[in-house]
Amino acid sequence: MKFSENWLRTHVPTDATREQLVEVLTAIGLEVEEVTALGEALDGVVVARIVSTERHPQADRLQVCQVDAGGAQPLQIVCGAPNARAGLVAPLATIGATLGELTIRAAKLRGVESSGMLCSAKELGVDADAAGLLELPDDAPVGTPLADYLGLPDASIEIKLTPNRADCFSLRGIAFDVAAAVGSEVAAYDATPVPATSEARLPVELQAGADAPRYVGRVIEGVDARVPTPVWMAERLRRSGIRPLSFLVDVTQYVMLELGQPMHAFDRDLLQGPVSVRRARANETLTLLDGRDVILDEEFLAITDADRPVALAGVMGGFDTRVTDATRNVFLEAAHFAPAAIIGRSRRLGMHTDAAHRFERGVDPALPRTAIEVATRLIVDIAGGRPGPVAEASLQVHLQQPQPIALRRARLARVLGLTVPDLAVERILRALDMEVTAVDEGWRVLPPSRRFDIAIEEDLIEEVARIHGYDAVPTTLPGGAARIAAPSETRVGEDEVRAQLVARGYFEAVNFAFVDEALLRRWQAVEGSVPLANPLSAELGVMRTQLLPGLVAAVARNLARQQSRVRLFEIGKVFCASAGAGAPPETQRIAAAIHGDAHAEQWGVPARPADFHDLKGDLDSLAACAGARLDYRPSQATHGHPGRSAEVWRVDGEAEEMLGWIGELHPRLLRALDLDGAVIAFELDLAPLQRRAIARAQGLSRFPSVRRDIAFVAPESVPWAALEATIRTAAGALLADVRLFDRYLGKGVEPGFRSLATGLILQDKSRTLTDSDVDVAVAGVMTALQDAHGARIRS
Secondary structure: OEEEHHHHHHHOOOOOOHHHHHHHHHHOOOEEEEEEEEOOOOOOEEEEEEEEEEEOOOOOOOEEEEEEOOOOOOEEEEEOOOOOOOOOEEEEEOOOOEEOOEEOOOEEEOOEEEOOEEOEHHHHOOOOOOOOEOOEOOOOOOOOEHHHHHOOOEEEEEEEOOOOOHHHOOHHHHHHHHHHHHOOOOOOOOOOOOOOOOOOOOOEEEOOHHHOOEEEEEEEEOOOOOOOOOHHHHHHHHHOOOOOOOHHHHHHHHHHHHHOOOEEEEEHHHOOOOEEEEEOOOOOEEEEOOOOEEEOOOOOEEEEEOOEEEEEOOOEEEOOOEOOOOOOOEEEEEEEOOHHHHOOHHHHOOOOOHHHHHHHHOOOOOHHHHHHHHHHHHHHHHHOOEEOOOEEEEOHHHOOOOOOEEEEHHHHHHHHOOOOOHHHHHHHHHHOOOEEEEEOOEEEEEOOOOOOOOOOHHHHHHHHHHHHOHHHOOOOOOOOOOOOOOOOOOEOOHHHHHHHHHHOOOEEOOOOOEEOHHHHHHOOOOOOOOEOOOOOOHHHOEEOOOOHHHHHHHHHHHHHOOOOOEEEEEEEEEEOOOOOOOOOOEEEEEEEEEEOEOOOOOOOOOOOEOOHHHHHHHHHHHHHHOOOEEEEEEOOOOOEEEEEEEEEEEEEOOEEEEEEEEEEEOHHHHHHOOOOOOOEEEEEEHHHHHEOOOOOOOOOOOOOOEEEEEEEEEEOOOOHHHHHHHHHHHHHHHEEEEEEEEEEOOOOOOOOEEEEEEEEEEOOOOOOOOHHHHHHHHHHHHHHHHHHHOOEEOO
């Protein structure tokens, strides 16, 4: 919210300096982001009129101007501004005036005397426009000090508002907070109803229920739309960040800034009536004020004229019924829309408007009629016209009414840690425009209708605290014994998981839990995605169903910044829409992605690109923290490289559980993501990976183990995991471990097969194994391999 300091002071008289005012605003929670001083030190700058101009004899781009500055004789000024012309009223810096570091002196420019300088807005420090002279209205009084005429010096103050303070999107709302903080009172506001002098009216109707419970309209006939916006109004708008356009449009903007109520002006002669508010219909079209054509659906509210859409409620007016210089009869509207009916609608259209910004956060439902009366008076006083009667439609049952709240004296003292005097509490609350009634235990407080953020006792305590001053709250360290929770032995903590991956060279990434739906479509992971009702942007419109899309996007950002070796992991929740009406189930997952060389650049290890087995080794080390054995099985995931990706299963004896996926990303997906080179990744459910059995001590066997190496040929289509499972089953209890130590393809091995060499470690805890025991076990293993997989001893 940006506003003029001088404008604020008309609502809350105070002797506080600008620096003190800025400090107070920030201290009460209205954080000041920027202060721009305007029109400082303009002594010697006056309103002047160019009487005549002629070309400079020695310079094509200069003009010699005769300027009336209110003196007995015109002044001769040499000027190079492109808009300098006879009759123009503009600021003149007279001899002796100082503009920043420039002091104006009599001078000769290319041999011609010049007795001052005609100024642009930038040279005066009132705007950034340096394209030409600052053009003033034709009726500006010549010779008047410019500072007096423009209400300078002033400052443009921009504050940062939290979403709960929708009431401070207006000068009046800010004024109540400032008055409470500086011990002043807000000036009375004139919203006296303007009596009707015409019978002209348009009926208004409500057809959207609780989404639009109030609509107020008024016809004003015989308006002069070509009248210029008064300087005082135009300057207040400009210093609040709004460019003046035309008087009728500027009035609605002015009232919105002052009161917080968005308004719109229609050309009455382009309306047929009645005017109503209803839900838009599917595929209805509307041309907005900015010229864009939009297609509506049932999620939008439309303002209609004889059932045709003429404005997008709470967002922007329509192009076809806009006011222009030719407008003679105006229809003013002000309405109250429920925030839920407006939230996200402008963002869906890729736009942002001041009206939508306010309605999304909540506008005082009592304001529409006041705004109509204030705007009517401004229009009639400045542009003339005959106002008709006010037409209002309301659904009282859907209009939120403030409810009294009990504030207990003891509760206030306990929460704040100090006692605020009763008189101070009552002064603060009344200064904030609340009705306060003293009761035995404290106060009964009725907040104003604009304060949607005040609903419970703690809200009132916060109001007292921020106005009384947070610096007045004592600093007290908490006491009492802290409860120390022992970590579970049956679960690997997330910190331990993080430490393990960090130790293996990974960096943790933290991504938004919401992503672009188009990104999920590239991953073919859009099924089950949950759309957000009010996304931060169109690119963050749905909740993620997987971690990898966001994590791989982070890999791409690192590669774009010349990081050739990237190793990232993320722990976070994914969301999938459920069949019921409840909240979508959340699943905690872990994902990792690597790209580039297997090892950091060094002299001791030859450089080679990372592959599937590097990432598999990292995952196995993670599983080792929980004492888990993982099994890898062929995967058909669409985002995985065929033949280079696998499903990850946890095997605990006879029990099996699928955890997720590991492998290279599909080349087609990499091209869609504009990634060069292989990316290897995994994503698993975290909870099953964290589960571990309590370690139990066992005595070491007193009898030696026996190792027997065997080499066999098996089809390449049979994965090692299946062969290992068969070996373990066939060897039975005697098998202490199995180790694969060689894989061979080439001469002596027929195509489609591979030779594998394994070491079987056999041991019995009760006796020493004999050669016959070992031979029987090895023979059983080979028989099982041959029967199950067609393997044979290599000759």
